[in-house]
Amino acid sequence: MVLPANRKRARSDSEKEARRGAILDAARRLIDQDGFDGVTMSAVAKEAAVSKGTLYLYVHTKEELFLALFVEAMEQVVCRIEAEATSVTLIEVMGRVPAEVPLFVPLLARLVAVIEANVPDEPLFAEKRRMHTMGARVARLISNVTGAPEDLARDASKALMLTMQGAAQFDIAARRDLSGVPDDLRPAFEGQEFSCSFPLAARLILSGLTPSSAVN
Amino acid sequence: MVLPANRKRARSDSEKEARRGAILDAARRLIDQDGFDGVTMSAVAKEAAVSKGTLYLYVHTKEELFLALFVEAMEQVVCRIEAEATSVTLIEVMGRVPAEVPLFVPLLARLVAVIEANVPDEPLFAEKRRMHTMGARVARLISNVTGAPEDLARDASKALMLTMQGAAQFDIAARRDLSGVPDDLRPAFEGQEFSCSFPLAARLILSGLTPSSAVN
DNA sequence: TAGTTATCTGACTTGCAGTCAGTTATACGT
């Protein structure tokens, strides 16, 4: 509960934002604790100390809740990349930062097939706008840092996005409990972590347009 | 029903395979008709003209059913790529064939986050083996066709897999009904089809290791 | 203080995945 001590209802906009924030925090805690599939809306409501009905006043669906978490994580990722990337460190930073921001990779993995598929139009469009703006910032950054021409940088940026999506998928498989996996299948799971597979692919993609100093 | 006219039960292995095939076909028809989210196990049972209980004798979960459909589609894709790819056509073929095999792209998009997450260990391992074998075949093909050294070809093959995963995700977004999407967001959906985004990225990845003739 | 508004509540509805005790087609032995 983030409302002032003897306040039971959020009337002002800022109070509502605080409550929504509390709900997102509760969800983050539960995901941490039980994984995505262990999270139920009843549990989120309980953890946030509100009723289920109230929860649904703040998000339309469970997936809208996850989408909000993703966009917040993506904002962190983009800001940190902008802050840390130079022509020397671009690939290293792009490989490392996404994996360091909590929930970014697992939410990205579920973004299209699970999350966006079940968010009503208006909230989806609003979040898409935020995401698109951030995408453009990354493309600009790549162009600036590598000195590649605009259109090539845009292609590379798109390809990076695809690859990041894919790497996020493989990351799920990599985090599976390996006891019980037969030896001959280990390689299909092991070493598929995002921070391992993505930089490798990013290097292949960026090496075509970046000064050689940034590739190593 | 694929069983001989006056046969009501599948006793022999071949009859069981026939019945399983009939179930997969029924599922394919329903996915075609209602999309993934419209498919229920009750509907699959009805379409296959068996009871729900029987359906569950042939697959452990709904996702195991989808996984089986995916592996069959992937087999088609790999066979066709092997048959059609030459050093000149590699990129073109790899960009086109996956999009041409029905269900391959949408199932790939859901493979990790949705499907593999809900298949019991033993059937999952069995299908993984088949997938892994096919992956190795593709890596070998790339090495042969481009003349790239083994390890580089393996990296490129991995990167291609990541990218294909990502492109499949974007394809879902691209197939959304666009009426109702505000004009400023159109670019976020349009032109993201698999057959458009994947070849572009594949070219970037393969251009580093392929003779120039194959890049154009 | 009474009246009004809109937040909040939680029992309820809905819908689907997956189960299991009972039924019966088929194979096999006599």
Add this chain to the structure above:
DNA sequence: ACGTATAACTGACTGCAAGTCAGATAACTA
């Protein structure tokens, strides 16, 4: 041909989680 054993088959049922809504009440307003 007939009885018995086996295992394929059935569909009503259970469990569970998402999402709803009519009523309760905190907080603002005159």
